[in-house]
Amino acid sequence: xxxxxxxxxxxxxxxxxxxxxxxxxxxxxxxxxxxxxxxxxxxxxxxxxxxxxxxxxxxxxxxxxxxxxxxxxxxxxxxxxxxxxxxxxxxxxxxxxxxxxxxxxxxxxxxxxxxxxxxxxxxxxxxxxxxxxxxxxxxxxxxxxxxxxxxxxxxxxxxxxxxxxxxxxxxxxxxxxxxxxxxxxxxxxxxxxxxxxxxxxxxxxxxxxxxxxxxxxxxxxxxxxxxxxxxxxxxxxxxxxxxxxxxxxxxxxxxxxxxxxxxxxxxxxxxxxxxxxxxxxxxxxxxxxxxxxxxxxxxxxxxxxxxxxxxxxxxxxxxxxxxxxxxxxxxxxxxxxxxxxxxxxxxxxxxxxxxxxxxxxxxxxxxxxxxxxxxxxxxxxxxxxxxxxxxxxxxxxxxxxxxxxxxxxxxxxxxxxxxxxxxxxxxxxxx
Amino acid sequence: xxxxxxxxxxxxxxxxxxxxxxxxxxxxxxxxxxxxxxxxxxxxxxxxxxxxxxxxxxxxxxxxxxxxxxxxxxxxxxxxxxxxxxxxxxxxxxxxxxxxxxxxxxxxxxxxxxxxxxxxxxxxxxxxxxxxxxxxxxxxxxxxxxxxxxxxxxxxxxxxxxxxxxxxxxxxxxxxxxxxxxxxxxxxxxxxxxxxxxxxxxxxxxxxxxxxxxxxxxxxxxxxxxxxxxxxxxxxxxxxxxxxxxxxxxxxxxxxxxxxxxxxxxxxxxxxxxxxxxxxxxxxxxxxxxxxxxxxxxxxxxxxxxxxxxxxxxxxxxxxxxxxxxxxxxxxxxxxxxxxxxxxxxxxxxxxxxxxxxxxxxxxxxxxxxxxxxxxxxxxxxxxxxxxxxxxxxxxxxxxxxxxxxxxxxxxxxxxxxxxxxxxxxxxxxx
Numbered sequence: 001x002x003x004x005x006x007x008x009x010x011x012x013x014x015x016x017x018x019x020x021x022x023x024x025x026x027x028x029x030x031x032x033x034x035x036x037x038x039x040x041x042x043x044x045x046x047x048x049x050x051x052x053x054x055x056x057x058x059x060x061x062x063x064x065x066x067x068x069x070x071x072x073x074x075x076x077x078x079x080x081x082x083x084x085x086x087x088x089x090x091x092x093x094x095x096x097x098x099x100x101x102x103x104x105x106x107x108x109x110x111x112x113x114x115x116x117x118x119x120x121x122x123x124x125x126x127x128x129x130x131x132x133x134x135x136x137x138x139x140x141x142x143x144x145x146x147x148x149x150x151x152x153x154x155x156x157x158x159x160x161x162x163x164x165x166x167x168x169x170x171x172x173x174x175x176x177x178x179x180x181x182x183x184x185x186x187x188x189x190x191x192x193x194x195x196x197x198x199x200x201x202x203x204x205x206x207x208x209x210x211x212x213x214x215x216x217x218x219x220x221x222x223x224x225x226x227x228x229x230x231x232x233x234x235x236x237x238x239x240x241x242x243x244x245x246x247x248x249x250x251x252x253x254x255x256x257x258x259x260x261x262x263x264x265x266x267x268x269x270x271x272x273x274x275x276x277x278x279x280x281x282x283x284x285x286x287x288x289x290x291x292x293x294x295x296x297x298x299x300x301x302x303x304x305x306x307x308x309x310x311x312x313x314x315x316x317x318x319x320x321x322x323x324x325x326x327x328x329x330x331x332x333x334x335x336x337x338x339x340x341x342x343x344x345x346x347x348x349x350x351x352x353x354x355x356x357x358x359x360x361x362x363x364x365x366x367x368x369x370x371x372x373x374x375x376x377x378x379x380x381x382x383x384x385x386x387x388x389x390x391x392x393x394x395x396x397x398x399x400x401x402x403x404x405x406x407x408x409x410x411x412x413x414x415x416x417x418x419x420x421x422x423x424x425x426x427x428x429x430x431x
Numbered sequence: 432x433x434x435x436x437x438x439x440x441x442x443x444x445x446x447x448x449x450x451x452x453x454x455x456x457x458x459x460x461x462x463x464x465x466x467x468x469x470x471x472x473x474x475x476x477x478x479x480x481x482x483x484x485x486x487x488x489x490x491x492x493x494x495x496x497x498x499x500x501x502x503x504x505x506x507x508x509x510x511x512x513x514x515x516x517x518x519x520x521x522x523x524x525x526x527x528x529x530x531x532x533x534x535x536x537x538x539x540x541x542x543x544x545x546x547x548x549x550x551x552x553x554x555x556x557x558x559x560x561x562x563x564x565x566x567x568x569x570x571x572x573x574x575x576x577x578x579x580x581x582x583x584x585x586x587x588x589x590x591x592x593x594x595x596x597x598x599x600x601x602x603x604x605x606x607x608x609x610x611x612x613x614x615x616x617x618x619x620x621x622x623x624x625x626x627x628x629x630x631x632x633x634x635x636x637x638x639x640x641x642x643x644x645x646x647x648x649x650x651x652x653x654x655x656x657x658x659x660x661x662x663x664x665x666x667x668x669x670x671x672x673x674x675x676x677x678x679x680x681x682x683x684x685x686x687x688x689x690x691x692x693x694x695x696x697x698x699x700x701x702x703x704x705x706x707x708x709x710x711x712x713x714x715x716x717x718x719x720x721x722x723x724x725x726x727x728x729x730x731x732x733x734x735x736x737x738x739x740x741x742x743x744x745x746x747x748x749x750x751x752x753x754x755x756x757x758x759x760x761x762x763x764x765x766x767x768x769x770x771x772x773x774x775x776x777x778x779x780x781x782x783x784x785x786x787x788x789x790x791x792x793x794x795x796x797x798x799x800x801x802x803x804x805x806x807x808x809x810x811x812x813x814x815x816x817x818x819x820x821x822x823x824x825x826x827x828x829x830x831x832x833x834x835x836x837x838x839x840x841x842x843x844x845x846x847x848x849x850x851x852x853x854x855x856x857x858x859x860x861x862x
Binding site: 003005020022039040041061063064065092093094095096097099118119120121123124128129132133135136139140143147150152153154155156157158159160161162171172173174175176178180182189192193195196197198199203204205207209211219220222229230365366367368383384385387388389390391392393394395403421422423424426429430431 | 434436451453470471472492494495496523524525526527528530549550551552554555559560563564566567570571574578581583584585586587588589590591592593602603604605606607609611613620623624626627628629630634635636638640642650651653660661796797798799814815816818819820821822823824825826834852853854855857860861862
């Protein structure tokens with residue numbers, strides 16, 4: 001008999017079916033046992049009346065792997081509106097230890113480090129699993145939105161000869177006796193590929209030797225990168241980013257509605273025009289409101305980003321807000337200046353509910369401009385990147401979305417580690 | 432005026448349009464210049480009669496980045512059946528060096544190392560670009576096929592505490608003063624995730640410190656991994672692999688038909704049932720045919736794989752062939768044995784046109800079996816992986832497809848480096 005997912009049982013009313021999964025929980029009463037079996041799709045209740053079978057099941061620990069044949073019986077009393085009657089149960093494998101926490105509880109009752117130490121167990125909790133599916137749906141939406149705009153997916157190397165943007169926070173690798181680095185971003189490669197395919201995106205790991213142990217930094221995370229040629233300026237990039245975010249939200253809605261419901265999360269609205277505020281204007285607004293000296297600082301503190309997020313919510317009813325025109329001092333060398341305002345740039349950040357989610361902007365595209373921006377920096381290690389400009393590059397720009405930050409904000413997790421399968425940080429390299 | 436891709440010009444006959452791209456080639460005649468402009472979508476011919484404009488264009492090097500406004504004129508004489516008349520040309524950026532080879536030639540006239548050294552230029556050749564798009568289409572097909580089978584995409588860490596399968600060929604990373612490794616595969620993590628989501632796939636980089644400089648090995652490549660629970664045995668995995676390959680071929684057909692045509696490549700047929708031959712049976716066939724002593728060896732040599740590929744082509748008309756039942760000696764410790772034949776396993780390779788493309792099989796799923804298979808190996812570094820089995824794992828299996836090998840075989844490239852954007856090997860870490 002073919003195995004049926006628990007989500008497909010309703011159509012099989014009255015029939016014998018085979019389900020397979022993990023013993024989620026069992027309640028033994030005087031004459032009957034209610035046994036919950038969890039599979040990837042959901043949970044089904046199995047009603048066991050046979051005394052011998054009840055005795056056999058009673059000794060099985062939670063998460064015993066079982067196959068159950070039973071008759072699908074619709075009933076309002078059962079969770080999900082149906083249950084399996086007259087079951088036969090076959091044990092496929094038996095846990096050798098007791099779980100460090102009970103998966104049957106609505107919330108995992110343990111501290112984050114404990115959950116991360118026991119990832120193989122904690123990820124089985126229906127809420128953690130739902131988060132993993134929401135993340136997957138988001139990535140599918142990212143790709144679908146950009147595919148529809150004629151972007152091509154690329155895969156660029158993570159082993160690189162030179163650090164991507166700065167020499168700091170980079171992991172060193174012993175590469176056949178030479179020193180290599182792990183790419184901090186696909187920045188140089190995606191720009192090079194604009195010279196080839198005009199519009200490219202990449203979904204892949206990036207590596208930052210972050211010495212800070214914060215709730216929003218990881219040593220390895222998934223970066224959703226896009227880059228496009230023949231733009232007017234960064235506004236064209238922001239328009240594509242808006243479509244991309246809308247595609248991600250759409251995909252979450254259509255591909256993971258049950259998971260969003262299980263997490264009790266409503267997807268945000270992406271406005272047709274995301275509100276936007278100039279960096280310096282925002283500083284003036286914050287200073288006027290809070291009295292804190294803010295104007296003239298080269299970057300926004302997290303408290304300032306929260307302020308702007310609240311402002312966007314209040315004034316524009318939006319969870320998303322662009323901040324544009326960052327000072328050149330705090331942006332990477334390849335950032336295109338604002339032609340009208342020396343010292344400022346054609347760059348942006350996108351804040352999602354008050355936290356920086358995306359960084360992007362227009363890049364320099366003329367060889368001589370890139371060389372001038374490098375200043376005293378040795379161009380040698382960047383030779384492959386500089387080649388793209390030597391051979392002729394169009395005006396271009398792009399952005400990078402941090403997947404874990406997106407997912408954390410979307411589902412309301414306080415720490416990116418709660419939405420990362422196997423997080424890596426200063427203190428954690430396993431499991 | 433909005434920019435129009437060269438592929439969308441036919442619908443604009445008689446209208447003024449703006450195209451943008453790279454000066455692909457120009458032919459200056461006595462009274463007219465024929466200027467080819469290349470964009471991501473194709474090439475359009477621009478007819479320049481104005482003497483001043485001709486003189487201005489004449490000095491521009493190949494791959495100058497331009498915008499051209501002109502009138503779309505249908506004509507059988509022009510390549511693609513149309514050309515732009517009465518053009519105005521604006522230069523967006525000018526190359527500072529001459530290309531090391533002529534992109535306008537049907538084939539790049541240079542040796543592979545030269546092409547790889549100048550990747551930013553070589554990748555712009557229409558054939559190289561077509562290969563990149565065929566690879567992207569293949570990956571999209573991989574995901575679509577598995578999405579349709581209820582697989583969930585995951586992203587697992589590339590920075591790991593322990594080597595994946597063997598201690599050999601692993602890159603060491605300085606991880607905040609500790610020693611870490613780059614993952615040789617997502618094997619342990621995808622198996623762990625079977626305990627969570629039952630069916631998972633991952634598209635991501637894997638790292639092998641391959642000391643061999645061959646045409647089919649890279650130090651970093653893209654692995655298309657899938658893993659699934661509640662299987663009977665490896666035959667269920669092979670059936671999913673067949674669907675996946677069919678999905679990849681379908682996607683190449685539907686998403687990159689122009690690129691396949693440009694490469695003069697016909698997609699292979701994936702038979703409804705891919706022919707399959709037992710490892711030992713194949714050895715007997717090879718020995719009988721070639722006279723070479725083959726039976727009893729623990730693995731197949733590349734010449735043997737070619738023999739089997741030719742046999743499948745000849746006897747079954749198939750470009751694909753499964754080899755099943757490899758000896759345990761040459762498979763990783765987690766491979767499930769063949770219950771009926773001690774010393775052999777429920778494993779397979781898939782050969783595509785005579786080269787190993789996929790490795791897969793059923794895995795051990797009982798904790799005690801995994802521990803026994805580990806033998807003398809210290810289980811400490813594998814604690815996170817072993818946890819999955821301690822908590823109860825279903826029978827499961829999976830496979831891994833090497834993207835570069837797939838693409839190389841598909842387009843008929845002799846060396847995987849020809850189909851990799853920025854290959855990494857023993858000697859090459861840049862560009």
